[in-house]
Amino acid sequence: MRRLYTIGEALIDFIPTEKGKKLKDINGFEPQVGGAPANVAAAHAILGGESHLLTQLGTDAFGDRILELLESKGVHTDYITRTRQANTGLAFVSLDDTGNRDFSFYRNPSADLLYDESAVSDIEFHKADLLHFCSVDLVESDMKETHRVVIEKVREAGGTVVFDPNIRLPLWEDENACREAVREFMKFADIVKVSDEELEFITGIQDESDAVSALFADHVETVIYTKGPSGSEIIYREGGYCEHPGYEVETVDTTGAGDAFIGAVLYQLSSNTKPVMEILRENGPEVLRFANAVGALSTTRKGAITSIPVPDEIDAFTSSI
Ligand code: ATP
Numbered sequence: 606m607r608r609l610y611t612i613g614e615a616l617i618d619f620i621p622t623e624k625g626k627k628l629k630d631i632n633g634f635e636p637q638v639g640g641a642p643a644n645v646a647a648a649h650a651i652l653g654g655e656s657h658l659l660t661q662l663g664t665d666a667f668g669d670r671i672l673e674l675l676e677s678k679g680v681h682t683d684y685i686t687r688t689r690q691a692n693t694g695l696a697f698v699s700l701d702d703t704g705n706r707d708f709s710f711y712r713n714p715s716a717d718l719l720y721d722e723s724a725v726s727d728i729e730f731h732k733a734d735l736l737h738f739c740s741v742d743l744v745e746s747d748m749k750e751t752h753r754v755v756i757e758k759v760r761e762a763g764g765t766v767v768f769d770p771n772i773r774l775p776l777w778e779d780e781n782a783c784r785e786a787v788r789e790f791m792k793f794a795d796i797v798k799v800s801d802e803e804l805e806f807i808t809g810i811q812d813e814s815d816a817v818s819a820l821f822a823d824h825v826e827t828v829i830y831t832k833g834p835s836g837s838e839i840i841y842r843e844g845g846y847c848e849h850p851g852y853e854v855e856t857v858d859t860t861g862a863g864d865a866f867i868g869a870v871l872y873q874l875s876s877n878t879k880p881v882m883e884i885l886r887e888n889g890p891e892v893l894r895f896a897n898a899v900g901a902l903s904t905t906r907k908g909a910i911t912s913i914p915v916p917d918e919i920d921a922f923t924s925s926i
Contacts, residue, residue, distance in 0.1 A: 607733045607875035609649045612659040612755055613642035613742040614717040615675070615685075616694035617667045618860060620907055628699035628707050636667070637860075637908035638674045639696065640717070641739045641771045644861045644909040648868025648899070650679040651913050654875045657681040659755065661720040661748075667693040668716065674910060686724045691716045700858060710776055718746035722754045732763035735871055735881075739771040743786040756793045765874070765881045766824075768794035769867055772803050780806075792823040795881070798867050801832045827885050829870060831863055836897050839889045849893035852901040852926065861909025866900035868913070898923050 618639035621631045646656035658680055662668030664687045671693065675682055694715030699707045712718065720742075730736075736759040742748045759766055770787045777783040787807055791797060797820050799807065810816040820828050821842050828840045836851025873892045877884050885892060898919050906912035914922070 606655060607735055608731075609646065609654055609656045609735045609737065609871050609875055610659060610728075610730075610755070610759070611642035611646040611656065611737045612752055613739050613748070614640035614694055614715070615643035615658060615660045615662060615671050616640040616696055616712070616715065616717070617670065618909060619695065619697045620858065620860065621699055624700045625702045626699060628697060628709055631699055634697060635907070636670070637911060638671050639861065639909040640694070641741065641769065641861075641864045642737065643671065643675060643680075644864035644913075645737050645769075645868045645871065646680045647675060647678045647910045648865045648913045649871050649875065651915060652869060652872040652899070653916065654872045655681065657684060659684045659720070659725055659751075661686045661688055661716045661724070663687065663691055663693040663716040664689050665692050667695065678910065684724060684728065686720065688716050688719055691719055698860065703856070706860060708773060708775055710773070712776075714746060717742055718744070718748045720748045720751050722747070722751045725751060725755055728755075728758070730759045730762035730764050734759060734762065734764035735767060735875060736764060737767045737769065737867065737871060738790070739769050740783065740787050740790070741771060741773050741776060743790060744776060752790070756790075760793065765796065766794045767796040767798065767867070767871065769798040769863065770803055770807060771863065772806060788822075791820065791825065795824050796827045796829060796885075797825050798829040798831065798863070798870070800863060801830070804830070826882055829867070831866055831900070833859070833862075837866065837893050839885055839893060841886065847889035847893065849890060849897050851897045852922075854901045854905050856904040858907045858912065859904050860907075861912060862900045862904050864909060865903035865913050866896045869896035869899035894923070895919070
């Protein structure tokens with residue numbers, strides 16, 4: 606069993622209790638633990654994998670809530686530090702009638718951005734390890750530098766680096782700053798997960814297949830491309846691809862669908878002893894089928910972590926189709 610490390614933000618998503626309103630008009634919100642790296646670590650743990658989250662929380666009630674939920678889902682929290690210097694990050698979300706979102710973030714800076722590299726100095730990474738990261742915590746900060754340190758250590762150890770840009774423009778000074786950071790860090794990844802909504806923004810290329818080709822920078826061997834309700838594809842550097850059309854479900858809230866999806870892909874990698882690229886090459890369709898089922902099911906409930914299905918639910922769902 607491979608270990609998964611995720612690095613980046615863990616925060617509270619305030620999900621609206623009413624749908625179809627603009628953020629400014631919403632009267633009620635429900636707190637849900639979120640932040641893509643936390644969601645991915647939780648999804649991987651819920652499915653049965655070993656997950657370690659690298660982040661920092663404030664010494665506030667929201668930090669307590671996040672820690673409690675992650676522990677209850679089986680995420681290893683040994684490298685989660687706490688600070689009095691800043692609060693735990695918050696994100697207020699609005700949902701339109703189809704479950705799509707708008708965000709307002711409260712992190713000036715939040716505790717995660719102050720995560721110092723000293724917190725990870727005693728981790729010994731191995732060849733079998735998987736590292737997952739996103740772009741939200743690549744804004745100028747101690748956390749960005751800690752990403753560099755961790756990525757370098759994992760690469761040196763021969764581990765596999767997975768990057769899900771997960772673009773949130775309101776966090777950046779301007780679009781270019783975000784695009785530059787994404788392009789810079791893409792070069793350190795072996796696997797890139799990108800959604801249809803992000804592809805043109807990152808590459809600046811309109812044609813879908815040319816844009817996907819442009820993602821094969823430096824080490825990138827595989828691109829995993831998600832298309833919301835239309836499923837997903839795996840595209841290989843040496844040519845060829847596989848796809849799965851996804852599942853039709855009654856969607857309530859898409860928050861964290863992409864995180865549940867990639868958490869499921871990572872579980873397919875961590876629970877198999879074959880080399881990672883061989884699994885993606887030989888078992889690609891099965892990896893996508895499983896991850897699409899997990900992603901689709903996660904949209905049928907509110908929240909990012911509380912919506913992740915357990916293995917029995919996934920079996921029942923896929924065998925009912
Ligand atoms: P997010 O940023 O919302 O977490 P994402 O944009 O990274 O997600 P998506 O492509 O929206 O990623 O979704 C990831 C996967 O989740 C899809 O490939 C699909 O399997 C599943 N999924 C997402 N939305 C739906 C939906 N409405 N119905 C069924 N499956 C869905």
